[in-house]
Amino acid sequence: MLEVKDLQAWYGPGHALQGVSLEVRPREIVALIGRNGAGKTTTLKTIMGLIPRCQGSVLFEERELLGLPTHRRFALGLAYVPEQRRIVPGLSVRDNLRLGMLADTRGGHEAARIDRIAEVFPRLKERLAQEAVTLSGGEQQMLAIARAIVSQPKLVMLDEPSEGIMPVLVDEIFELFKKMRRDGQAILLVEQNVELALEVADRAYIIDQGRIVHHAAAAELLADEAIKERYCAV
Amino acid sequence: MAALTPELLALQLLVGLALGAIYVLLAFGLSLIFGMLTVVNFAHGAFYMLGAYVAFAVAGLTGNFWLCLACAPVVLGLIGYGVERFLVSPLYGRGIDYPLLLTFGLSYVLVEAVRIIFGKQGYPFDSPAALAGSVEILGNYFPLYRLFVVAATGTIVLALWLFVEWTNFGLIIRAGARDPEILRVLGIDVGRVWRLVFALGTAIAAMAGVLAAPLQGVTPEMGDSMLIESFVVTVVGGMGSLGGAVLAGLLVGLVVSLTSVVAPELAKLSIYALMAAVLLIRPQGLFGRAGLLG
Numbered sequence: 001m002l003e004v005k006d007l008q009a010w011y012g013p014g015h016a017l018q019g020v021s022l023e024v025r026p027r028e029i030v031a032l033i034g035r036n037g038a039g040k041t042t043t044l045k046t047i048m049g050l051i052p053r054c055q056g057s058v059l060f061e062e063r064e065l066l067g068l069p070t071h072r073r074f075a076l077g078l079a080y081v082p083e084q085r086r087i088v089p090g091l092s093v094r095d096n097l098r099l100g101m102l103a104d105t106r107g108g109h110e111a112a113r114i115d116r117i118a119e120v121f122p123r124l125k126e127r128l129a130q131e132a133v134t135l136s137g138g139e140q141q142m143l144a145i146a147r148a149i150v151s152q153p154k155l156v157m158l159d160e161p162s163e164g165i166m167p168v169l170v171d172e173i174f175e176l177f178k179k180m181r182r183d184g185q186a187i188l189l190v191e192q193n194v195e196l197a198l199e200v201a202d203r204a205y206i207i208d209q210g211r212i213v214h215h216a217a218a219a220e221l222l223a224d225e226a227i228k229e230r231y232c233a234v
Numbered sequence: 235m236a237a238l239t240p241e242l243l244a245l246q247l248l249v250g251l252a253l254g255a256i257y258v259l260l261a262f263g264l265s266l267i268f269g270m271l272t273v274v275n276f277a278h279g280a281f282y283m284l285g286a287y288v289a290f291a292v293a294g295l296t297g298n299f300w301l302c303l304a305c306a307p308v309v310l311g312l313i314g315y316g317v318e319r320f321l322v323s324p325l326y327g328r329g330i331d332y333p334l335l336l337t338f339g340l341s342y343v344l345v346e347a348v349r350i351i352f353g354k355q356g357y358p359f360d361s362p363a364a365l366a367g368s369v370e371i372l373g374n375y376f377p378l379y380r381l382f383v384v385a386a387t388g389t390i391v392l393a394l395w396l397f398v399e400w401t402n403f404g405l406i407i408r409a410g411a412r413d414p415e416i417l418r419v420l421g422i423d424v425g426r427v428w429r430l431v432f433a434l435g436t437a438i439a440a441m442a443g444v445l446a447a448p449l450q451g452v453t454p455e456m457g458d459s460m461l462i463e464s465f466v467v468t469v470v471g472g473m474g475s476l477g478g479a480v481l482a483g484l485l486v487g488l489v490v491s492l493t494s495v496v497a498p499e500l501a502k503l504s505i506y507a508l509m510a511a512v513l514l515i516r517p518q519g520l521f522g523r524a525g526l527l528g
């Protein structure tokens with residue numbers, strides 16, 4: 001459903017992506033791993049249309065995305081949970097959730113949708129009126145995910161969802177990814193925690209210096225100490 | 235120096251509040267546009283002046299003040315929309331000085347255009363018959379029109395507050411001032427939001443122009459000093475803070491009108507003294523968030 005071919009991207013003169021090709025199929029969790037500065041975040045941002053200077057091809061359900069503004073990509077069913085969660089300060093949990101529903105006019109009644117998403121995230125349900133930045137890190141990550149998936153996207157891209165979060169909540173979040181896959185959503189997952197990512201993923205790509213250097217089934221990579229050592233050691 | 239009797243004091247307080255109300259409306263738009271678009275809008279005074287001239291033209295045709303009050307914001311809202319779409323938006327991403335210089339130049343063009351069309355001299359502008367004269371409150375006489383200006387501004391501010399707090403577009407405004415990129419990611423066409431915000435700020439400036447016209451008449455230069463003083467108000471209130479704009483606008487209006495009784499020659503200077511005093515104590519302004527400009 002997502003086919004990235006020879007994607008290149010620049011920050012000013014810096015050539016951050018130098019040919020990234022990867023694919024995500026329906027109902028699949030794909031991990032994108034690599035060491036710091038390899039280009040993982042840039043890959044997700046370029047797919048979402050947040051990096052102005054890029055070339056190559058990004059097909060989403062056979063449609064070319066490059067050239068489309070970010071909000072149009074969202075409308076096609078692509079969601080992105082950025083690193084650092086990006087919860088909007090000054091807004092309640094409920095208002096942060098509402099932000100995820102503004103652009104999606106087909107979804108039905110607002111209160112009903114908040115109830116529905118709150119069922120998936122009981123921790124948020126109890127805290128809807130609370131100011132969002134007072135949530136714990138893990139709860140904020142859940143809010144960021146809830147906000148991105150409340151519009152029921154077809155493919156969700158997540159950037160380091162486990163970063164700085166209590167292990168219990170990490171487990172909850174990764175259980176949710178499996179449930180999303182069962183429900184028919186596809187996931188492109190960027191993770192520093194390689195073991196964790198490979199345990200949940202179906203397939204994985206390794207990126208290094210702006211290029212995909214390896215690609216295999218997740219289980220295979222999980223067993224391959226040499227590769228992990230070479231490309232993922234921090 | 236006039237003796238400051240209680241009657242005079244009460245009157246000057248009203249004069250100050252009415253002037254402050256105009257500042258509030260102008261600062262509200264400036265603050266909104268800066269908070270969302272990071273555009274320092276130097277054409278805001280010219281939009282205020284254009285609003286007054288649209289009212290002047292409508293009044294000449296129909297003689298109906300209420301129609302002026304309805305038409306000017308609509309006309310200027312459309313102009314603001316076009317200005318953002320075709321002049322300001324191409325400059326995003328290039329640094330804060332590009333739109334600043336553009337709007338600065340635009341204000342000269344607009345003022346000159348009005349001089350060519352309407353002439354260099356100003357015109358008096360009658361307050362509507364229903365609001366002429368004074369009312370007696372507790373033995374003091376107050377000009378009815380100034381009371382109306384304060385009440386009208388209160389209504390506009392309340393309506394804007396309800397709009398920002400309770401509507402979806404208001405939610406976008408509150409979030410967009412903090413993190414426009416996340417709005418984009420969540421499917422919102424931020425460029426369109428910015429155009430609408432610029433149009434809204436311009437429409438409010440036009441309303442301020444119409445309300446001010448009966449107080450001072452209309453002249454092509456009426457926006458010049460108001461712009462600078464409204465900038466002072468936004469700085470005192472805190473750039474990007476709407477509540478700050480309200481409080482600081484009224485405060486500045488009161489300070490000007492009270493100083494003008496005691497020491498008329500210091501009236502305009504008092505504005506800058508107030509700004510200096512506030513900035514010494516709170517560099518981010520009364521309600522400003524530190525680091526908004528950073």
Ligand SMILES: Nc1ncnc2c1ncn2[C@@H]1O[C@H](COP(=O)(O)OP(=O)(O)OP(=O)(O)O)[C@@H](O)[C@H]1O
Binds near residue numbers: 016037041042043
């Ligand atoms: N805003 C930016 N301006 C200039 N260069 C950038 C910018 N963001 C990233 N880079 C550079 O682009 C390259 C790829 O960065 P990217 O953030 O995509 O890496 P990453 O794989 O996500 O790393 P991390 O694991 O640290 O999050 C790095 O060399 C980085 O220094």
Ligand SMILES: [Mg+2]
Binds near residue numbers: 040
């Ligand atoms: Mg990263």
